[in-house]
Amino acid sequence: MFKIDNYNKVTIKDVAARAGVSTATVSNVINNSTPVKEKTKELVLKTIKELNYHPDRMARGFKTGKTHTIGLIVPDISNNFFASLIENIESILKERNYQVLIANTHESAKTELDIIKLFTSGMVDGLIIASSMTEYKPLEGVLPKNGRIPVVFLERSVNNCPFDSVMISDYASTAQSVEYLIENGHKKIGFLYGINTISPCIERLNAYKATLLKYHIQINDSYIKNVPLYAFGEIKNLIDEGCTAIVASTNKVTIDAIMYYLNNGISFDKIQLVGYLNDSFASESMTNMLSVLHPIKELASHAVKLLFNRMANPSSNIKNTVLLSRFVKPQNTK
Amino acid sequence: MFKIDNYNKVTIKDVAARAGVSTATVSNVINNSTPVKEKTKELVLKTIKELNYHPDRMARGFKTGKTHTIGLIVPDISNNFFASLIENIESILKERNYQVLIANTHESAKTELDIIKLFTSGMVDGLIIASSMTEYKPLEGVLPKNGRIPVVFLERSVNNCPFDSVMISDYASTAQSVEYLIENGHKKIGFLYGINTISPCIERLNAYKATLLKYHIQINDSYIKNVPLYAFGEIKNLIDEGCTAIVASTNKVTIDAIMYYLNNGISFDKIQLVGYLNDSFASESMTNMLSVLHPIKELASHAVKLLFNRMANPSSNIKNTVLLSRFVKPQNTK
DNA sequence: TTGTATGCGTTATCAG
DNA sequence: CTGATAACGCATACAA
Numbered sequence: 001m002f003k004i005d006n007y008n009k010v011t012i013k014d015v016a017a018r019a020g021v022s023t024a025t026v027s028n029v030i031n032n033s034t035p036v037k038e039k040t041k042e043l044v045l046k047t048i049k050e051l052n053y054h055p056d057r058m059a060r061g062f063k064t065g066k067t068h069t070i071g072l073i074v075p076d077i078s079n080n081f082f083a084s085l086i087e088n089i090e091s092i093l094k095e096r097n098y099q100v101l102i103a104n105t106h107e108s109a110k111t112e113l114d115i116i117k118l119f120t121s122g123m124v125d126g127l128i129i130a131s132s133m134t135e136y137k138p139l140e141g142v143l144p145k146n147g148r149i150p151v152v153f154l155e156r157s158v159n160n161c162p163f164d165s166v167m168i169s170d171y172a173s174t175a176q177s178v179e180y181l182i183e184n185g186h187k188k189i190g191f192l193y194g195i196n197t198i199s200p201c202i203e204r205l206n207a208y209k210a211t212l213l214k215y216h217i218q219i220n221d222s223y224i225k226n227v228p229l230y231a232f233g234e235i236k237n238l239i240d241e242g243c244t245a246i247v248a249s250t251n252k253v254t255i256d257a258i259m260y261y262l263n264n265g266i267s268f269d270k271i272q273l274v275g276y277l278n279d280s281f282a283s284e285s286m287t288n289m290l291s292v293l294h295p296i297k298e299l300a301s302h303a304v305k306l307l308f309n310r311m312a313n314p315s316s317n318i319k320n321t322v323l324l325s326r327f328v329k330p331q332n333t334k
Numbered sequence: 335m336f337k338i339d340n341y342n343k344v345t346i347k348d349v350a351a352r353a354g355v356s357t358a359t360v361s362n363v364i365n366n367s368t369p370v371k372e373k374t375k376e377l378v379l380k381t382i383k384e385l386n387y388h389p390d391r392m393a394r395g396f397k398t399g400k401t402h403t404i405g406l407i408v409p410d411i412s413n414n415f416f417a418s419l420i421e422n423i424e425s426i427l428k429e430r431n432y433q434v435l436i437a438n439t440h441e442s443a444k445t446e447l448d449i450i451k452l453f454t455s456g457m458v459d460g461l462i463i464a465s466s467m468t469e470y471k472p473l474e475g476v477l478p479k480n481g482r483i484p485v486v487f488l489e490r491s492v493n494n495c496p497f498d499s500v501m502i503s504d505y506a507s508t509a510q511s512v513e514y515l516i517e518n519g520h521k522k523i524g525f526l527y528g529i530n531t532i533s534p535c536i537e538r539l540n541a542y543k544a545t546l547l548k549y550h551i552q553i554n555d556s557y558i559k560n561v562p563l564y565a566f567g568e569i570k571n572l573i574d575e576g577c578t579a580i581v582a583s584t585n586k587v588t589i590d591a592i593m594y595y596l597n598n599g600i601s602f603d604k605i606q607l608v609g610y611l612n613d614s615f616a617s618e619s620m621t622n623m624l625s626v627l628h629p630i631k632e633l634a635s636h637a638v639k640l641l642f643n644r645m646a647n648p649s650s651n652i653k654n655t656v657l658l659s660r661f662v663k664p665q666n667t668k
Numbered sequence: 669t670t671g672t673a674t675g676c677g678t679t680a681t682c683a684g
Numbered sequence: 685c686t687g688a689t690a691a692c693g694c695a696t697a698c699a700a
Contacts (some may be wrong), residue, residue, distance in 0.1 A: 009482060011693055022671045027695055034696090037669055052475060058401075058456030059693035062392040063676055069452070077436070078417040087412050090438060094445075099452055102411070102436040104424060111428075118403070118433055122392030122677090123457075141386060148343060230618050255589075259619045262596040284564050285593045345677055356687040361679055368680095371685060393677035397692055456693090 010051045019047040030055060061122055069099045070307070071119035073112065075132040075156075077104040081251035081294065082130065084278050085155070088300030089128065096308070098125075107132045107195065116142045120149050126307050127151045134197050136160040150310035154303045157199040164306040166299055166321045170200060170249075170276075173292045174207035176327040177247060177274040180290065182215045186245040186272060190238035191224045192231055192257070194250040204249045231256035245272035249292075258286070268330075279326075288330040295323050344387045353381040364389060395456060403433045404641070405453035407446065409466040409490075411438040415585040415628065416464065418612050419489070422634030423462065430642070432459075441466045441529065450476045454483050460641050461485045468531055470494040484644035488637045491533040498640040500633055500655045504534060504610075507626045508541035508583065510661040511608040514624065515579045516549045520606060523551075524572035524580040525558045526565055526587045538583040565590035579606035583626075592620070602664075613660075622664040629657050 016023040021040060028034040029044040036044070047053075061067040070093055074082040090100045101124060105112040112132060119127060120142065127149060133139060136158050143151060145162070153165040181189055191208050193201045205224070212219055223243060225234035231253045238246055248257040254275035260266070261273065268289060275286060279293035302321055309316065350357040355374060362368040363378040370378075381387075395401040404427055408416040424434045435458060439446040446466060453461060454476065461483060467473060470492050477485060479496065487499040515523055525542050527535045539558070546553055557577060559568035565587045572580055582591040588609035594600070595607065602623060609620060613627035636655055643650070 009478075009693090012695095013693080023694080024672075024696080025670060028670085031695075035669070040669080054451055054455050054476070056396070056456045056693055057452060058392055058396040059676095060695080062390070062396045062678090062692095063694045063696090065676085077411065078414065078421050080412065080414070080417075083412040083414075083417055086438065087440070090440065099448065100437070102438065103434070104420065104436065106421070106424070114433065117388055118391055121388055122390045142388070144343075230615075232618055256619065258596050259592055262592050262602075263620050263622045265601055267599055268596075281564075284566055285590065286597050288597045343677095346679095347677080357678080358680085358688080359686060362686085365679080369685070374685080390677055393692095394679075396676095396694090397678045397680090399692080 009056070010053045012053070012055070015044065015047050015051055015053050018051060019044050065122070067123060067125055068097065069101055069124045070126045070128065071115075071124035072100055072102050073105060073115055073119070073127065073129045073131075074102070075105050075107045075112075075130055076252075077102070079250075079252045080255065081278060081296070084281065084296055085130075085300055088297055089304060092301055092304045096304075105132060109133060109138060113138065113142050120144060125149070126311060128303050128307060129153050130155045131158050132156070132195075132198065133158050134199075136162070147310075147314040150307055150314065152303050152306045152310070154299065155200065162318060164310055164319045166302045166306065166323065168200065168294055168299060168323050168325055170204050170292060170294075170325050171207045173325045173327040174204045174247070174249065175211045177290060177292055178208050178211040179215075180327070180329065181245045181247075181272060181274070182211070182217065184272070187217055188220070188241075188243045188245070189223065190235075190241075190243035190246040192227050192234060192238075192246060192248045192250075192253045193225075194227060194253060196226050201249065204247075208247060208249075227253055227256075232260050235260045239266075239271060243271070245274070247274040249274075249276055251276055251278070251294075258289075276325075282328075290330065291328045292325050293328055294325045298323055343390070344385045346387070346389070349378065349381050349385055349387050352385060353378050399456075401457060401459055402431065403435055403458045404460045404462065405449075405458035406434055406436050407439060407449055407453070407461065407463045407465075408436070409439050409441045409446075409464055410586075411436070413584075413586045414589065415612060415630070418615065418630055419464075419634055422631055423638060426635055426638045430638075439466060443467060443472060447472065447476050454478060459483070460645060462637050462641060463487050464489045465492050466490070466529075466532065467492050468533075470496070481644075481648040484641055484648065486637050486640045486644070488633065489534065496652060498644055498653045500636045500640065500657065502534065502628055502633060502657050502659055504538050504583075504626060504628075504659050505541045507659045507661040508538045508581070509545045511581060511624060511626055512542050512545040513549075514661070514663070515581075515606060515608070516545070516551065518606070520579040521551055522554070522557065522575075522577045522579070524569075524575075524577035526561050526568060526572075526580060526582045526584075526591070527559075528561060528584040528587060530560050535583065538581075542581060542583075561587055561590075566594050569594045573600075573605060577605070579608070581608040583608075583610055585610055585612070585628075592623075610659075616662075624664065625662045626659050627662055628659045632657055 012023045012026050016026045026044055028036050029041050093100050103115040151163045153161055153163050157167050193205055209219055227234055248254040274290040276292045278296040282291055282293055346357045346360050350360045360378055362370050363375050427434050437449040485497045487495055487497055491501050527539055543553055561568055582588040608624040610626045612630040616625055616627055
């Protein structure tokens with residue numbers, strides 16, 4: 001019985017020494033880089049197992065410059081939209097044998113910059129970012145502009161951003177939803193939205209306003225509620241103010257609304273609700289709700305595709321893709 | 335040869351050369367490790383900014399063996415319980431100036447092992463794991479047993495696990511909830527649960543069964559539904575089978591139930607519902623639902639505390655903490 | 669087929 | 685206060 005050193009980490013040297021070969025041979029066995037005699041290979045593998053040796057990823061990545069890991073940066077992991085996005089991206093990337101590292105910025109610009117610095121300093125081979133930035137400027141300092149690391153921006157557009165991107169446009173679907181409400185006699189339509197600086201929220205709000213104006217309905221600012229955290233209070237306010245319909249224009253606000261409705265015995269018949277959800281999920285659940293559905297699988301697969309294209313061809317033209325969400329009426333299959 | 339040098343990453347050497355000092359001096363400036371003359375310091379900092387230099391985290395971690403990063407492994411990021419847990423842990427760790435890296439295992443044992451290998455090979459200084467394993471055995475090969483890396487297990491217990499842990503016990507609160515239902519005349523009580531191999535789910539199911547027996551109500555297996563993905567179908571089945579109350583014994587299943595109820599015009603009065611949610615959130619939302627509430631903040635802070643204690647004192651005794659969830663009746667403050 | 673030597677970017681030691 | 689230089693663990697070109 002050989003006593004394994006319990007204090008120090010076991011390295012390639014230990015394996016080599018124990019097996020009576022050179023570190024190069026061990027390395028070759030691990031990476032299949034150069035043919036190794038079957039007998040030696042067996043011995044090395046046996047020794048590796050005995051010593052419970054695992055190559056130091058840090059050292060290896062540091063040496064090779066490749067980590068086979070993709071960094072995924074999202075602003076709010078507790079928002080099911082992003083959680084679901086992460087899962088979709090993960091499953092695609094796993095097929096390609098890439099590991100995913102997730103970081104949550106909590107909508108904080110500082111954290112976002114920190115994380116990007118962390119990831120880009122040798123930790124990942126590529127980056128997918130749902131940024132909480134409005135302008136590209138602050139990112140300039142931390143994102144290797146020379147294409148050293150491929151980057152794809154997603155879901156939230158950043159002005160003047162010189163990278164590939166996939167966005168979702170909700171303008172048309174939001175307009176359709178408001179139109180539907182108006183056509184069904186609603187005039188007092190509440191609008192709940194999330195962070196008022198990011199592109200998707202602004203776009204939806206604009207669509208809401210434009211549609212009201214199109215139908216000559218005056219915009220009432222007190223029907224428009226900004227919801228930084230939970231929406232319960234503002235939903236109550238909207239109802240108290242006489243709204244007969246509510247557009248819950250983010251995934252998070254929609255979940256809040258659903259809870260509020262059930263908790264307070266409100267039905268869709270009483271106060272119409274337009275909810276924003278992922279299409280893959282909503283088709284199974286909220287079939288009787290007016291919905292704006294986001295193509296989350298498509299978003300994920302497109303982002304990954306862009307990333308790998310960029311890896312293969314770093315100097316190709318920048319691609320900006322826009323996917324469309326769609327407005328869906330209740331199935332009423334009750 | 336495969337090292338992509340044409341994208342010339344800027345290193346400490348470049349800074350040193352440009353500033354006309356040694357790499358040691360640059361390093362000293364960056365890390366405040368040794369006093370540097372104010373004048374030189376300024377020059378170096380200026381040069382760093384000019385060249386937009388960022389220390390390679392990989393190289394640094396490789397050299398120092400410390401990364402100031404904690405790995406957080408969860409089985410299902412789209413489960414709001416874990417998403418919320420992540421956020422809580424993050425905010426505590428940020429105070430201590432630690433970065434958090436999140437990995438999602440998708441309830442896959444293989445992925446869990448892969449991630450642990452990745453993280454423990456020099457990427458993080460500590461690990462917090464909500465494992466999807468039942469037994470410790472498979473983890474043995476990948477987790478440095480010598481305390482080289484501190485590890486805390488959380489939320490799901492793993493048999494024979496030789497590490498610190500914080501669990502939540504739902505036995506008492508689940509029993510109370512079923513008791514409450516029985517006392518209010520319910521006899522046909524449906525039970526929805528998630529993965530049937532993990533400790534929390536088993537515990538809840540046991541509590542449900544034991545309570546029924548205690549009140550001499552026969553256990554009807556068709557009222558017990560296992561829900562791997564979405565619960566909508568099984569909720570419908572339970573109602574069709576005549577259940578007058580449902581225990582939705584996980585966060586995920588609870589959200590599904592809430593959606594199903596609203597979408598199908600079911601009220602709590604019609605079919606009683608016991609939901610499992612985070613306490614910090616539920617107190618704002620589902621105030622009129624029978625609830626089992628999980629102390630998520632406490633869970634997070636306790637896990638971090640254990641981790642840092644372990645770091646400070648690697649050889650102290652293993653601590654296994656159990657927190658209790660609590661059963662809460664509706665406020666009926668409608 | 670295998671071993672030797674080198675260097676990746678950084679920090680730490682020790683002279684100067 | 686500052687500068688050489690030696691490690692850290694690994695992969696690889698090249699020599700044997």
